[in-house]
Amino acid sequence: MTFALSDVTVLDFGQIFQGSYATVLMAKAGANVIKIEPPGGEPLRKRTPPGAKTTMSFAMLNANKRAITLNLKTPRGRELLFDMVKRADVVLENFGPGAMDRLGVGWEVLHALNPRLIYASGTGYGLSGPSRDNLAMDLTVQAASGIMSVTGFEDGPPVRAGVTVADFMGGTHLYAGILTALYERDRSGQGRLVEIAMQEAVYYTLAGSLEQYNRTGKVPKRSGNDGNGAISPYGVYPVKDGFVAIHTGTEGHWHNILDAAGRADLKDEPRFLTMHDRAACAEDVNAIVAAWTSGLTKAEAVAQAQKFRIPLAPVRDVTEVMRDEHMHGRGALEWVDHPDLGHVVMPTTPLRLHGLDVATMAPSPRVGQHNDEIYGGWMGLSAAQITALRDEGAI
Amino acid sequence: MTFALSDVTVLDFGQIFQGSYATVLMAKAGANVIKIEPPGGEPLRKRTPPGAKTTMSFAMLNANKRAITLNLKTPRGRELLFDMVKRADVVLENFGPGAMDRLGVGWEVLHALNPRLIYASGTGYGLSGPSRDNLAMDLTVQAASGIMSVTGFEDGPPVRAGVTVADFMGGTHLYAGILTALYERDRSGQGRLVEIAMQEAVYYTLAGSLEQYNRTGKVPKRSGNDGNGAISPYGVYPVKDGFVAIHTGTEGHWHNILDAAGRADLKDEPRFLTMHDRAACAEDVNAIVAAWTSGLTKAEAVAQAQKFRIPLAPVRDVTEVMRDEHMHGRGALEWVDHPDLGHVVMPTTPLRLHGLDVATMAPSPRVGQHNDEIYGGWMGLSAAQITALRDEGAI
Numbered sequence: 001m002t003f004a005l006s007d008v009t010v011l012d013f014g015q016i017f018q019g020s021y022a023t024v025l026m027a028k029a030g031a032n033v034i035k036i037e038p039p040g041g042e043p044l045r046k047r048t049p050p051g052a053k054t055t056m057s058f059a060m061l062n063a064n065k066r067a068i069t070l071n072l073k074t075p076r077g078r079e080l081l082f083d084m085v086k087r088a089d090v091v092l093e094n095f096g097p098g099a100m101d102r103l104g105v106g107w108e109v110l111h112a113l114n115p116r117l118i119y120a121s122g123t124g125y126g127l128s129g130p131s132r133d134n135l136a137m138d139l140t141v142q143a144a145s146g147i148m149s150v151t152g153f154e155d156g157p158p159v160r161a162g163v164t165v166a167d168f169m170g171g172t173h174l175y176a177g178i179l180t181a182l183y184e185r186d187r188s189g190q191g192r193l194v195e196i197a198m199q200e201a202v203y204y205t206l207a208g209s210l211e212q213y214n215r216t217g218k219v220p221k222r223s224g225n226d227g228n229g230a231i232s233p234y235g236v237y238p239v240k241d242g243f244v245a246i247h248t249g250t251e252g253h254w255h256n257i258l259d260a261a262g263r264a265d266l267k268d269e270p271r272f273l274t275m276h277d278r279a280a281c282a283e284d285v286n287a288i289v290a291a292w293t294s295g296l297t298k299a300e301a302v303a304q305a306q307k308f309r310i311p312l313a314p315v316r317d318v319t320e321v322m323r324d325e326h327m328h329g330r331g332a333l334e335w336v337d338h339p340d341l342g343h344v345v346m347p348t349t350p351l352r353l354h355g356l357d358v359a360t361m362a363p364s365p366r367v368g369q370h371n372d373e374i375y376g377g378w379m380g381l382s383a384a385q386i387t388a389l390r391d392e393g394a395i
Numbered sequence: 396m397t398f399a400l401s402d403v404t405v406l407d408f409g410q411i412f413q414g415s416y417a418t419v420l421m422a423k424a425g426a427n428v429i430k431i432e433p434p435g436g437e438p439l440r441k442r443t444p445p446g447a448k449t450t451m452s453f454a455m456l457n458a459n460k461r462a463i464t465l466n467l468k469t470p471r472g473r474e475l476l477f478d479m480v481k482r483a484d485v486v487l488e489n490f491g492p493g494a495m496d497r498l499g500v501g502w503e504v505l506h507a508l509n510p511r512l513i514y515a516s517g518t519g520y521g522l523s524g525p526s527r528d529n530l531a532m533d534l535t536v537q538a539a540s541g542i543m544s545v546t547g548f549e550d551g552p553p554v555r556a557g558v559t560v561a562d563f564m565g566g567t568h569l570y571a572g573i574l575t576a577l578y579e580r581d582r583s584g585q586g587r588l589v590e591i592a593m594q595e596a597v598y599y600t601l602a603g604s605l606e607q608y609n610r611t612g613k614v615p616k617r618s619g620n621d622g623n624g625a626i627s628p629y630g631v632y633p634v635k636d637g638f639v640a641i642h643t644g645t646e647g648h649w650h651n652i653l654d655a656a657g658r659a660d661l662k663d664e665p666r667f668l669t670m671h672d673r674a675a676c677a678e679d680v681n682a683i684v685a686a687w688t689s690g691l692t693k694a695e696a697v698a699q700a701q702k703f704r705i706p707l708a709p710v711r712d713v714t715e716v717m718r719d720e721h722m723h724g725r726g727a728l729e730w731v732d733h734p735d736l737g738h739v740v741m742p743t744t745p746l747r748l749h750g751l752d753v754a755t756m757a758p759s760p761r762v763g764q765h766n767d768e769i770y771g772g773w774m775g776l777s778a779a780q781i782t783a784l785r786d787e788g789a790i
Binding site: 002004005007017021025029043047049052055056057060061125126128129130131132133134135136137138139140141142143144145146147148149150151152153156157158159160161162163164165167168169172173175176177179180181182183184186187188190192193194195196197199200201202203204205206207208209210211213214215219220222223224225230234236243244245246247249253302305306309310311312313314315316317318319320321322324325326327329330332333341344347350351352353354355356 | 397399400402412416420424438442444447450451452455456520521523524525526527528529530531532533534535536537538539540541542543544545546547548551552553554555556557558559560562563564567568570571572574575576577578579581582583585587588589590591592594595596597598599600601602603604605606608609610614615617618619620625629631638639640641642644648697700701704705706707708709710711712713714715716717719720721722724725727728736739742745746747748749750751
């Protein structure tokens with residue numbers, strides 16, 4: 001098998017979602033990812049319910065990694081890190097800003113030991129500035145970054161995006177920054193400090209709202225599923241068994257809806273001629289669209305959309321997505337037997353490079369599962385030395 | 396100045412948001428990005444209101460690019476592309492699947508001309524499978540991918556995340572895939588077809604919902620700003636002038652809230668001892684938190700959060716984010732004079748590699764602004780040849 005990142009070794013202090021997403025993408029691309037946890041395991045493990053061995057999110061985000069324990073609060077633990085850093089390409093962490101510095105294992109110390117080392121830091125607000133030390137979680141970054149202010153309905157409170165968009169935008173940018181540094185290292189010979197702040201990583205997603213503000217001078221409000229006075233038809237429409245979403249981009253899409261709805265008579269209606277016209281009477285347009293969709297099931301609406309070329313999709317719940325035959329057929333999702341979870345659906349990777357392989361799913365490891373393999377095999381320590389490390393609390 | 400990507404030339408057919416985000420990140424990192432549009436301009440330009448010269452979203456997504464026109468529907472236009480491909484590192488496009496193939500300029504044709512070329516395709520559902528040709532926009536991908544099903548309140552309809560999360564998750568993964576291919580090309584000498592599907596790029600963001608399903612066996616519902624029975628305090632709380640969001644991760648965070656609220660007496664209350672305990676009576680916990688926040692302004696709440704170490708953030712509107720002093724101080728945002736928009740705030744890049752430079756903001760180009768510079772200077776055509784190309788409709 002041929003992998004994109006087969007010559008890359010990663011020391012992965014990633015925890016929860018942000019950091020671990022960057023490194024699971026690297027692991028799927030064939031990198032040697034060593035997950036390093038404190039002896040009690042990283043915080044995401046603490047969500048494991050009583051009686052269970054792991055969680056789905058942990059399993060998704062830590063597949064294809066090997067796990068070791070390391071206690072950075074001990075001198076011997078730090079020495080072990082220094083020894084590993086000399087043989088590694090990437091260190092990644094998403095602790096609070098300055099946490100690694102306070103332990104004496106920050107960028108400057110590690111860079112001095114290995115000038116080719118890439119050190120990636122994922123935080124909420126970055127490594128400098130007055131907001132640096134504000135505690136950041138996905139929800140609070142969604143609040144501070146403006147996402148919540150435009151999510152939900154105008155007459156209701158701000159709402160979070162129901163998925164952890166800040167964590168994963170942060171994690172994807174971490175991967176992007178690390179790969180940029182790896183590419184550049186081949187030219188300069190130098191490792192770099194890669195710094196990603198979640199708040200910055202989501203700023204561009206406000207593009208539509210910033211455009212609206214620039215156009216109108218008014219602060220964009222929550223507009224539910226409306227097209228903000230600019231796009232019509234746009235929105236969520238009822239079907240017999242749920243909802244579908246429609247987002248038209250052209251006059252052609254509108255005409256296709258009218259054909260599907262048996263309302264070709266409206267193609268020449270002056271009030272509906274252009275996008276601008278329709279947006280000005282979006283309620284009337286929506287009533288025509290809803291009259292069509294509400295006579296269909298989700299599946300019928302999708303079939304009509306394919307036949308008439310309409311940008312429509314069913315609003316699917318999480319289990320419908322998880323079982324999506326299209327995604328399974330493409331290898332984006334697969335049924336696997338996970339030793340801790342049983343027969344479950346797991347994602348592979350959204351990064352597809354044709355002609356290169358994706359690592360075959362290896363289940364997420366237990367705490368310290370690969371201590372012997374890494375400290376013994378890779379670092380060359382004897383079984384007695386590893387036992388001593390364990391006894392003194394260094395691993 | 397030293398850039399990470401100074402030796403990378405990109406032929407950028409990116410349009411709207413997804414493709415253009417990947418290439419603006421490359422441009423900010425110093426790549427030579429040539430935006431190629433049909434003679435009438437790409438679709439995003441069509442949103443420019445009457446009397447205006449461009450839009451904020453276009454300006455954000457196309458800074459630091461040079462723009463040329465090219466008509467791929469003419470033989471001479473295709474020849475020009477072939478000539479450019481021989482000198483380029485990356486071609487990126489986010490047209491519908493197969494559009495470039497139908498024009499005779501798809502991956503296989505271009506790869507044969509330049510085996511080192513990286514060809515990046517961004518789509519909604521990928522280049523294969525039964526959903527391949529479903530029309531995809533941000534809203535419809537949010538529907539099909541499960542995001543909308545968990546956004547909003549249980550007693551209300553599904554809601555889109557108010558930001559274009561699918562487009563930008565797609566764009567970030569496109570960048571990530573391209574950089575992976577550039578890194579791998581240095582080893583194999585081969586260019587690759589990089590394929591990103593928005594639907595796949597957002598799947599991991601469902602991690603929390605998939606975890607919930609795996610734990611409970613029940614389809615995750617919209618839960619507004621609740622902690623899904625697992626986290627408390629968690630949510631959006633009223634302050635005098637708006638809302639704040641709080642997301643606690645540890646018992647310590649709860650104790651810090653009690654200290655700030657002057658309710659240290661509740662630290663030993665049995666009903667509130669552990670996260671699990673609090674989640675079981677989240678309404679009571681929320682009432683205690685809200686009693687504290689509702690006596691404060693946003694700014695006072697933030698100051699208290701900093702003092703007492705509480706994961707709290709203000710729910711900020713788009714203009715508050717745009718003017719964030721912290722982000723301006725860090726250089727994530729800057730005030731610039733844009734020839735078409737005036738004095739506006741523009742983002743730089745969330746990809747920070749210390750020791751490397753970010754390109755100084757160059758304003759987004761007008762349609763075909765750099766035809767002479769690229770076709771003349773780079774491709775070596777004479778002024779007469781360029782005029783002839785224009786006259787025959789090839790550019």
